[in-house]
Amino acid sequence: MPPIKLTLVVAVALIDTDNRILLAQRPEGKQLAGLWEFPGGKVEPGERPEETLIRELREELGIAVKEPCLAPLTFASYPYETFHLLMPLYVCRRWDGFVQPLEGQALKWVKAQELRSYPMPPADEPLIPFLVDLLGP
Numbered sequence: 001m002p003p004i005k006l007t008l009v010v011a012v013a014l015i016d017t018d019n020r021i022l023l024a025q026r027p028e029g030k031q032l033a034g035l036w037e038f039p040g041g042k043v044e045p046g047e048r049p050e051e052t053l054i055r056e057l058r059e060e061l062g063i064a065v066k067e068p069c070l071a072p073l074t075f076a077s078y079p080y081e082t083f084h085l086l087m088p089l090y091v092c093r094r095w096d097g098f099v100q101p102l103e104g105q106a107l108k109w110v111k112a113q114e115l116r117s118y119p120m121p122p123a124d125e126p127l128i129p130f131l132v133d134l135l136g137p
C-alpha cells in the first residue's frame with residue numbers, strides 16, 4: 001500500500017440572518033466539478049487554518065472575517081482515491097462586506113434541511129446533520 005497523503009482543507013458554513021447557509025458550486029475543470037461545497041480551501045505551508053479561511057473568504061467572496069467570528073463545528077475525514085481529506089468545518093455569522101462570486105462560482109443560500117437537495121462532495125454528507133442540529137429544520 002502506498003503511503004497516505006493527508007490533505008488539510010478548511011471550510012466554513014457562513015450563516016445569514018435567516019439561518020441560511022452559503023454553498024458554492026465547484027467550477028468546471030476542477031476535481032468534483034459541479035458539486036456544491038462550503039467555501040474554503042487547502043491550508044498552505046506556514047498558514048494556520050483560520051488564516052487560510054480568512055484569506056480564502058477574501059479571495060473567493062470579497063468578505064472580511066475576523067478570527068473570533070470563526071467557531072469550530074465539526075470536521076470531515078474522507079478517503080478520496082488520491083489523498084485523505086481532513087477538513088475542519090467552522091461556522092461564521094458575522095463578516096464585513098457583501099458576499100460576491102469573485103471567482104465566477106455559482107452561490108446559493110440554503111436552509112439546513114435543503115442541503116440534501118444539492119449534490120455535495122461525499123466528504124461533506126456527514127456534516128449535514130450537524131448543521132441541521134445547530135440551525136433547526
Ligand SMILES: Nc1nc2c([nH]c(=O)n2[C@H]2C[C@H](O)[C@@H](COP(=O)(O)OP(=O)(O)OP(=O)(O)O)O2)c(=O)[nH]1
Pocket residue numbers: 009010011030031032036037038039040041042085121122123124
Ligand atoms: N472548499 C471545500 N473543499 C472541499 C469540500 N469538500 C471536499 O471534499 N472538498 C475538497 C475538494 C478539493 O479536493 C479540496 C479543496 O481544495 P481546493 O478547492 O482548495 O483546491 P482545488 O481542488 O481547487 O485544487 P487546486 O487547484 O487549488 O490545487 O477539498 C468543501 O465543502 N469545501
